[in-house]
Amino acid sequence: MLVDLGAIVANWRDLSARHASGPVAGVVKADAYGLGAGPVARALAEAGCRHFFVAQFSEGLALRAALGAGPMIAVLGGFPPGADGGAGLTPVLNGPTDIAAARAAGLTGAILHVDTGMERLGLNAAELAAAGDLSALGLRYVMTHLACADEAGHPLTALQATRFAAARAALPGLPASFANSAGLFLGEEFASDLARPGCALYGINPTPGRPNPMRQVMRLLVPILQIRDIAPGTTVGYGAAWTAARPSRIATIAAGYADGYLRALSGRGTAFVEGQAAPLVGRVSMDLITLDVTDAPAAQVGGMAELIGPAQTPDHLAALAGTIGYEILTSLGARYRRRHSPA
Incomplete structure (x- = not known):
């Protein structure tokens, strides 16, 4: 972070x-x-x-x-x-x-x-x-x-x-x-x-419904642990909740609901890999999230996926989860390493 x-x-x-x-x-x-x-x-x-x-x-x-x-x-x-x-x-x-x-x-x-x-x-x-x-x-x-x-x-x-x-x-x-x-x-x-x-x-918008007058203050990046190719019809994650409709590349990243990435974002969330959107597929689990990086060719093991940042603010993520930006920020877990840039 x-x-x-x-x-x-x-x-x-x-x-x-x-x-x-x-x-x-x-x-x-x-x-x-x-x-x-x-x-x-x-x-x-x-x-x-x-x-x-x-x-x-x-x-x-x-x-x-x-x-x-x-x-x-x-x-x-x-x-x-x-x-x-x-x-x-x-x-x-x-x-x-x-x-x-x-x-x-x-x-x-x-x-x-x-x-x-x-x-x-x-x-x-x-x-x-x-x-x-x-x-x-x-x-x-x-x-x-x-x-x-x-x-x-x-x-x-x-x-x-x-x-x-x-x-x-x-x-x-x-x-x-x-x-x-x-x-x-x-x-x-x-x-x-x-x-x-x-x-x-x-950076949370104090004037909902109007442009946010505040600067964004944080980015959340998590490492890609694994990428695998799967065939159409293959299911991913707990409950087999998502099924590939095409040949797909699935990246597993090191974050989950134990880290404050809400389970309500299952099937709704999006990460960004080198600026390219990678939709969350399957369920958010305790420690891991799976992303469809088929259309993100820059994705590689050891690279980073951005969960919060310029392309997706805490307010945007909150809207997907049906909550507020306050909860997104205050839920971020202790396992993230926080790096503070000088003022």
Whole structure:
């Protein structure tokens, strides 16, 4: 797997240029969407990013070790029981229990999460009102999370903006964090003191249905282990799910659903060999995929087949699998060797 850190940094700079009201964070949860949180965060930090978000406390600890002191590292899921701020992490307070724990521990410098329509984590309006005076917590930001920002014109998005404005009015002077990747493309109403893009940093289209404004940041190449010639009528793979209709060359490559190449792509996926399309034939198995390289004469044992790249982005592959680009990236397994080009 080739990860272009320069493209990730360029995406962050492009998003920062869109958000004139304040800085843009780097969301690097789930190992930077499968691309390597340490190298990605270090490249962003060197480019000037000073705010990072992860999902879990363990991710925060690993990221602090990778970045050292300085940048804010916020933990979206909050701290586990017994944890404190000694690791230099910033917890997100997601409900009344978190607020009570922070008060009891004398914790300061957290981020308050209010729910404006996701119905997931965060305080609803009644819980926020009941929380009383929060000034002793020395909160850094109040945040919310958009549920439908990538669906143009969805009524919940405008409703969330209204609800978040009310929450901010109840917390005067507290900096706010609002827009996610798609939210950055919704206009000034969604500007705040800190934006939190995730998928757009990694080349996923934050504006579905329109041309992707982001640079692609990775290529996934896997080796061809074997090529064999088969006669018409020969079946390939588990369940004999594919039958050759002509004399065919079948290449077996070293990837499978254990590596995050989804089984749903059986009979649908395509690889590229020296720029030539090679359709996936048969079922995706745990460790192997078979391709029809009859029309890809450059295919050879020891060569490489490209599963993700310029000709087939994560979004394109996701559409074939009936999922989203996020799942494609975050499913990429640990057996791929990740090579990071300099920013």
